[in-house]
Amino acid sequence: MLAVLSGGGTAGHINPALALAEELESRGWDVRFAGTPAGVESRLVPAAGIPFAAFEASGFDRAHPASLAKGVAKIAASTSKAKKWFGEIKPDVVVGFGGYVCIPVARAAEKTGVPVVLHEQNSVAGMANKYLAKKASAVCLTYEGSAASLPTAAPVTVTGNPVRRSVIEADRVAGRALFNLAEDDFMLLVFGGSLGARHINEALVALKDELLARPNLHIVHITGPKELDAVTGALALAPDEARRWHLMGYQDRMGETLAAADAIVSRAGATSLAEISALAIPALLVPYPYATADHQTTNALAWVESGAAFMMPDDALGGEEFKEKLFALVDDASVRAKMIEAARAQKTGEAARALADVVVGAARAR
Structure with a gap:
């Protein structure tokens, strides 16, 4: 079984993903990571020994409309690139942890029939997870209260925030x-x-x-x-x-x-x-x-x-x-x-195991 994990922008998105990777690998899974070419993930993920694929993605500034067009173009190009990559590696599930790079990776998963699981680390959901929650197969949270900020009909599980071993x-x-x-x-x-x-x-x-x-x-x-x-x-x-x-x-x-x-x-x-x-x-x-x-x-x-x-x-x-x-x-x-x-x-030490259970379940239900 193969999982693609994705996240970018801050170590707060990357560390729980690396904790999940450790748990999945201990269960015999293969793991790949999709992030931005210059984000902190481009350093942390390879250092953890996980194969890394880079995809361009950026946000936009409401005060500068041109940045919206540029951001949309990057996401469209990266979605096509991710679809081609998925055709090669054939993932069983994609897990998004937040950051703009999750958008093209998750959209490529949706277009190729790969289930998407989201994890929200904070009490207030980020923009990428809010956008992707509508079509996610499952949503996992650190805080129960953050469910109110995520528009989803998918099953919601409070797993806590995974911590590295x-x-x-x-x-x-x-x-x-x-x-x-x-x-x-x-x-x-x-x-x-x-x-x-x-x-x-x-x-x-x-x-x-x-x-x-x-x-x-x-x-x-x-x-x-x-x-x-x-x-x-x-x-x-x-x-x-x-x-x-x-x-x-x-x-x-x-x-x-x-x-x-x-x-x-x-x-x-x-x-x-x-x-x-x-x-x-x-x-x-x-x-x-x-x-x-x-x-x-x-x-x-x-x-x-x-x-x-x-x-x-x-x-x-x-x-x-x-x-x-x-x-x-x-x-x-x-x-x-x-x-x-x-x-x-709070049993935070069990969060990686709880999130992995949801990820495995989503992959098997495909």
């Missing part, structure tokens, strides 16, 4: 060894996504003295590449302080780093939330306020309502409430225990 199976002992942590040290992980988050960085810097007053507290602070110099300068860590405040612009061993953490301050992107949930790490979430349709806030609310996290608006960082929630997370073991229990109840 490199995260789920990451070793805590190895992760803590990265930062020379003793077993009784407490690790607070702070990160703002791949680019960092200036307001989160500034809020943590302002609490430097109070954080370091806790003798067993270590802060692993991933600032984002562009923020590292500014944060380093603002903290002005003495050598003994730098032993417990681990600064870095980027971390490519996030699985082990997450496994080592006792608590987290982070944005509320789909991948970050899925990984935090899969490892049941107590968290204080700070949604990125300019995400499309403010979907990170909606994402975070689901975890807050379940009891798995605290949340603070970005514009309230540095205030007294942020400080209270941060130190409740760090100082109160009972708060963390309740969050861990709530996160485990």
